[in-house]
Amino acid sequence: xxxxxxxxxxxxxxxxxxxxxxxxxxxxxxxxxxxxxxxxxxxxxxxxxxxxxxxxxxxxxxxxxxxxxxxxxxxxxxxxxxxxxxxxxxxxxxxxxxxxxxxxxxxxxxxxxxxxxxxxxxxxxxxxxxxxxxxxxxxxxxxxxxxxxxxxxxxxxxxxxxxxxxxxxxxxxxxxxxxxxxxxxxxxxxxxxxxxxxxxxxxxxxxxxxxxxxxxxxxxxxxxxxxxxxxxxxxxxxxxxxxxxxxxxxxxxxxxxxxxxxxxxxxxxxxxxxxxxxxxxxxxxxxxxxxxxxxxxxxxxxxxxxxxxxxxxxxxxxxxxxxxxxxxxxxxxxxxxxxxxxxxxxxxxxxxxxxxxxxxxxxxxxxx
Amino acid sequence: xxxxxxxxxxxxxxxxxxxxxxxxxxxxxxxxxxxxxxxxxxxxxxxxxxxxxxxxxxxxxxxxxxxxxxxxxxxxxxxxxxxxxxxxxxxxxxxxxxxxxxxxxxxxxxxxxxxxxxxxxxxxxxxxxxxxxxxxxxxxxxxxxxxxxxxxxxxxxxxxxxxxxxxxxxxxxxxxxxxxxxxxxxxxxxxxxxxxxxxxxxxxxxxxxxxxxxxxxxxxxxxxxxxxxxxxxxxxxxxxxxxxxxxxxxxxxxxxxxxxxxxxxxxxxxxxxxxxxxxxxxxxxxxxxxxxxxxxxxxxxxxxxxxxxxxxxxxxxxxxxxxxxxxxxxxxxxxxxxxxxxxxxxxxxxxxxxxxxxxxxxxxxxxxxxxxxxxxxxxxxxx
Numbered sequence: 001x002x003x004x005x006x007x008x009x010x011x012x013x014x015x016x017x018x019x020x021x022x023x024x025x026x027x028x029x030x031x032x033x034x035x036x037x038x039x040x041x042x043x044x045x046x047x048x049x050x051x052x053x054x055x056x057x058x059x060x061x062x063x064x065x066x067x068x069x070x071x072x073x074x075x076x077x078x079x080x081x082x083x084x085x086x087x088x089x090x091x092x093x094x095x096x097x098x099x100x101x102x103x104x105x106x107x108x109x110x111x112x113x114x115x116x117x118x119x120x121x122x123x124x125x126x127x128x129x130x131x132x133x134x135x136x137x138x139x140x141x142x143x144x145x146x147x148x149x150x151x152x153x154x155x156x157x158x159x160x161x162x163x164x165x166x167x168x169x170x171x172x173x174x175x176x177x178x179x180x181x182x183x184x185x186x187x188x189x190x191x192x193x194x195x196x197x198x199x200x201x202x203x204x205x206x207x208x209x210x211x212x213x214x215x216x217x218x219x220x221x222x223x224x225x226x227x228x229x230x231x232x233x234x235x236x237x238x239x240x241x242x243x244x245x246x247x248x249x250x251x252x253x254x255x256x257x258x259x260x261x262x263x264x265x266x267x268x269x270x271x272x273x274x275x276x277x278x279x280x281x282x283x284x285x286x287x288x289x290x291x292x293x294x295x296x297x298x299x300x301x302x303x304x305x306x307x308x309x310x311x312x313x314x315x316x317x318x319x320x321x322x323x324x325x326x327x328x329x330x331x332x333x334x335x336x337x338x339x340x341x342x343x344x345x346x347x348x349x350x351x352x353x354x355x356x357x358x359x360x361x362x363x364x365x366x367x368x
Numbered sequence: 369x370x371x372x373x374x375x376x377x378x379x380x381x382x383x384x385x386x387x388x389x390x391x392x393x394x395x396x397x398x399x400x401x402x403x404x405x406x407x408x409x410x411x412x413x414x415x416x417x418x419x420x421x422x423x424x425x426x427x428x429x430x431x432x433x434x435x436x437x438x439x440x441x442x443x444x445x446x447x448x449x450x451x452x453x454x455x456x457x458x459x460x461x462x463x464x465x466x467x468x469x470x471x472x473x474x475x476x477x478x479x480x481x482x483x484x485x486x487x488x489x490x491x492x493x494x495x496x497x498x499x500x501x502x503x504x505x506x507x508x509x510x511x512x513x514x515x516x517x518x519x520x521x522x523x524x525x526x527x528x529x530x531x532x533x534x535x536x537x538x539x540x541x542x543x544x545x546x547x548x549x550x551x552x553x554x555x556x557x558x559x560x561x562x563x564x565x566x567x568x569x570x571x572x573x574x575x576x577x578x579x580x581x582x583x584x585x586x587x588x589x590x591x592x593x594x595x596x597x598x599x600x601x602x603x604x605x606x607x608x609x610x611x612x613x614x615x616x617x618x619x620x621x622x623x624x625x626x627x628x629x630x631x632x633x634x635x636x637x638x639x640x641x642x643x644x645x646x647x648x649x650x651x652x653x654x655x656x657x658x659x660x661x662x663x664x665x666x667x668x669x670x671x672x673x674x675x676x677x678x679x680x681x682x683x684x685x686x687x688x689x690x691x692x693x694x695x696x697x698x699x700x701x702x703x704x705x706x707x708x709x710x711x712x713x714x715x716x717x718x719x720x721x722x723x724x725x726x727x728x729x730x731x732x733x734x735x736x737x738x739x740x741x742x743x744x745x746x747x748x749x750x751x
Contacts, residue, residue: 033650034666073647255652262649272645274441276634277401277665277679286659292650293402293666294635305650 004136004192005081005116006045006053008038011100012212013123014162016241019363020341024063027055027124029245030324030342032252032262033305034292036067037239039270040127041190046074047266048132050120052081054110056103058088073271084110099211104202111195119198123189126151127248128236129264132190135230139192144228146197146218148174149190151232159237159244160186166229174227177219188232191218235260246339246359249305249322253288275308283314299329307342320356344368370449372505373485373565374418375476376409377469378493379426384614387714387735393425395493396432397618398697398715400625400634400641401663401678404435405612406493407643410451414442415639416501418489420449422479424472426456426465441642454479468583474572480565488568490561490585496621497558497609498632498639507603508562514598515568515590517541518560518605530556531586533602541600544590555602558609561585567598608632619712619733622678622695626661634663646681646698656687665698672702686721694733711736720745 008027015021020029027038038055045053053076057064064085070076071083090106097105104111111119118139120132132149139147150166165183167176177187201217210216218225235257237248252258262268275294280286284297291297294309299316309326312318316329321338329335330348337354340346341364350368354360362368382394389397395406406423413421421444425432438444439451454476456465466472473480473490480488487508489501499518508516519533527548534543534553545551571589575581581588593600612618625634634641648667653659657670664670667682672689680698685691688705695712702708703721710727713719714737725744727734734740 255654258649258652267647267649269647272647274640274642274645276641277663278651279635280659280662280664282661284660286653287657288655289653290650291653291664296635 001115001117002140003116004048004050004118004120004132005111005114005195006042006050007119007121008041008053008055008124009100009103009121009213010055010057010124011103012214013125014240017245018242019361020242020245020339021060022363023060025057025060026240027057028061028063028067029239030307031127031239031245032249033290033307034273035268035270037127038064038067038124039268040129041122041124042068042074043266043268043270044128044130044132045120045122046076046269048120048136050116050132051076051078052084052114052116054084054086054107056086056100056107058103061085061087067271069271074269081114086110096209097206098209100213101202101206101210104213105206108199111199114195117195118192119195120190120192125240126188126190126236126238127261128188128232128234129261129268130232130234130236132192135190135232136192138230139228142172142228143226145193145225146227147192148227148229149188149192149232150185150229151188151236153184153186156181156184157238157244159240162240163187163238168229172228172230174222174229177222185229185231186238188236234264242339242359242361243357246322246337246356250303250320252290252305253303258290273308281314299331313348321359338362341366370420370483370485372418372420372487372489372501372562373480373483374413374421374489374491374501375473375480376406376413376421376423376491376493377472378406378423378432379429379466379472380492380494381427382494382613385612385618386615387737387740388615388618388712389428390737391428392431393427393429394612396428396435397612398680399496399612399618400622401665401680402645403641403643404432405496406432406435407641408496408498409491409493410436410442410444411640411642412491412497412499412501414444414642416499418501419444419446420483420485421451422454422476423451423493424454424466424476426472429453429455435644437644441644443642449483452479468581468588469585470572470575470581470589471583473568474576474583477569477572480569485565488563488565490563492559494613495559495609495611496632497605497607498636498641499560499605499607500639501560501562504560504562504603507601508564511540511601512599513562513601514564514593516562516601516603517590518558518562519555519602520558520605520609522554522556524551524554527551527554527556531559533557535602539602539604541594541602544586544594546586555604557586558605559586559611560605562603567593614732615712615735616732619695619710623676623693625663625678626676648681654687657685672704710734717741724748 076083164187166185278295281298285300291306292308296311298314299312303320307325311328313331316333319336325342327344332349334351339361343365346368378395382389444451532545610621651668654671658673660675664679665681669684671687672685684701686704692709697715699716702719706723710733712735
């Protein structure tokens with residue numbers, strides 16, 4: 001059928017989030033007050049009428065599974081299709097596959113059973129609120145073997161260093177994929193491919209003992225495949241380090257960026273909670289900030305992002321910081337350029353100051 | 369067999385709430401920044417382990433039905449029991465609207481018998497309180513009562529506004545006084561009844577055959593049981609309870625949430641309040657925004673000043689505006705340089721730039737829907 005199935009492949013994603021990825025993979029890192037990075041591509045898929053989505057994940061996936069659950073928050077708890085979390089589980093002694101090809105090989109059923117003829121593959125570190133349907137029509141129209149979704153960098157940013165560049169001709173046919181930092185056309189890591197072609201390339205990779213599907217199945221094969229580049233022009237970001245993570249969170253405090261990412265319908269979806277509305281006391285003083293439900297504010301908050309259930313006590317000041325779920329900040333504390341992971345407890349009257357380039361990061365459940 | 373089945377009366381129109389219930393049943397009226405009034409009783413059932421619940425709807429049920437859905441937010445989506453919406457129906461023997469609270473239960477006897485319970489809890493979906501119904505049930509079993517009615521102590525000077533239960537020292541009820549001029553007791557009925565089902569069923573069948581009955585628990589069933597010297601007991605509830613019957617009391621109950629005490633709390637982990645979540649992004653407080661002593665739900669954009677107010681999801685307060693002691697329902701936009709004081713703005717109303725509406729402290733807060741807004745603006749122009 002002329003429809004797509006989704007695949008979120010986390011196998012070869014680099015994890016440079018230090019403290020934030022001690023206990024979870026990059027895809028589950030909390031973002032924007034109540035989301036996690038995987039929410040963007042997952043919501044985009046669902047909002048683009050993709051009805052079955054598989055997730056390849058090898059380690060530190062407990063938080064991810066807890067977040068995704070049955071997929072009900074993305075309306076993926078379906079009789080037909082739905083969400084398939086596929087951690088490694090294979091006991092086939094004759095299996096010679098390696099890397100992400102292990103996942104493809106051991107989950108062939110997912111692809112064979114799916115009624116869609118096309119597969120949209122994505123990672124989790126490119127975030128945007130985009131409609132994949134446009135790229136899909138383009139793919140069919142151009143009759144391409146593969147379509148890469150690309151985006152043009154207005155300015156070269158540090159996180160782009162690890163992003164591949166696309167060289168395409170005037171008609172959009174991809175000639176080369178490089179690491180050339182002078183080329184602003186960035187590959188988002190999202191591509192569309194026909195299921196049959198995907199399966200045959202997988203077989204070839206496995207036969208040649210390869211360990212990375214994109215690297216050897218697509219990139220090495222670039223001259224044999226007709227690949228189109230489809231450029232996405234909306235607001236987007238690559239997040240692959242603490243620094244880019246912090247900066248892109250702070251960018252949301254610019255109203256227009258926030259609207260572009262979160263107020264474009266259909267909305268990005270996430271796991272819903274059961275928190276009451278945020279509560280502000282007489283002493284609360286909040287400026288230029290994003291706050292999720294369940295927060296209780298009795299202090300000062302400026303230029304910051306507060307996740308669900310954060311408590312800021314009397315006289316505490318939070319500046320240019322990201323405070324994740326259920327942190328408690330006792331009276332008189334001063335925090336600036338700080339990232340607190342979930343459930344951190346900060347005792348009264350302490351000062352912690354990081355820098356914009358190197359925010360002070362505190363791992364989950366710490367007591368300070 | 370179930371020990372206790374809950375029957376929640378949610379068909380009321382709530383006439384005295386005026387425009388608030390023009391299009392929705394009273395239990396479905398927005399409350400507390402994120403909730404609807406019925407969430408309190410639904411959550412009480414969940415927190416009390418009552419997993420079989422019939423909700424009787426009648427007046428304007430669309431939003432109520434949509435809100436309850438399959439009961440998922442309250443963990444009431446169950447294969448055995450769970451929540452069932454019971455609307456009036458026709459059958460071979462005919463059919464009719466629910467003509468009273470007792471009639472609503474009478475017409476659903478088959479639903480209750482399906483679960484074959486020992487006890488039936490009858491509650492209304494339009495009261496604000498947090499209560500563990502197990503304590504009521506424990507008392508009911510301990511004194512081996514036919515019905516145990518939850519009561520709250522009200523100030524003597526207000527007692528004549530309530531249905532008053534006169535009891536002996538051990539809280540056995542010997543008389544029911546509906547709005548007595550000279551109250552003998554200050555124990556007011558909260559409209560929460562724990563019945564022994566076998567007994568209630570006989571009274572319901574008798575009442576249905578009585579042409580002169582108004583088929584109401586307070587007016588007919590309870591007096592009939594008293595006349596027969598049945599065992600009626602009162603259970604004294606200590607905590608917050610409010611019947612949000614008027615615009616004034618609706619406004620007050622919302623304002624009460626701003627000063628949470630132990631007995632009514634949105635964040636008490638042991639007595640959680642559940643509801644649907646609208647899944648809006650976090651609220652944005654701008655550089656120019658000021659928020660004091662308020663409840664603000666997700667999806668709000670605050671550029672102006674908000675004080676002592678309750679804002680539901682996706683409300684926009686533009687720059688230079690001042691919102692004070694007000695309740696702003698979902699999707700409302702308050703245009704620039706407006707002042708709203710002691711008002712309730714209904715869903716999706718757009719308040720134009722420069723609007724000034726201020727209700728004096730001694731007057732009932734004003735409910736603003738689109739019609740009212742046009743009226744107010746017209747009056748301003750003429751004045």
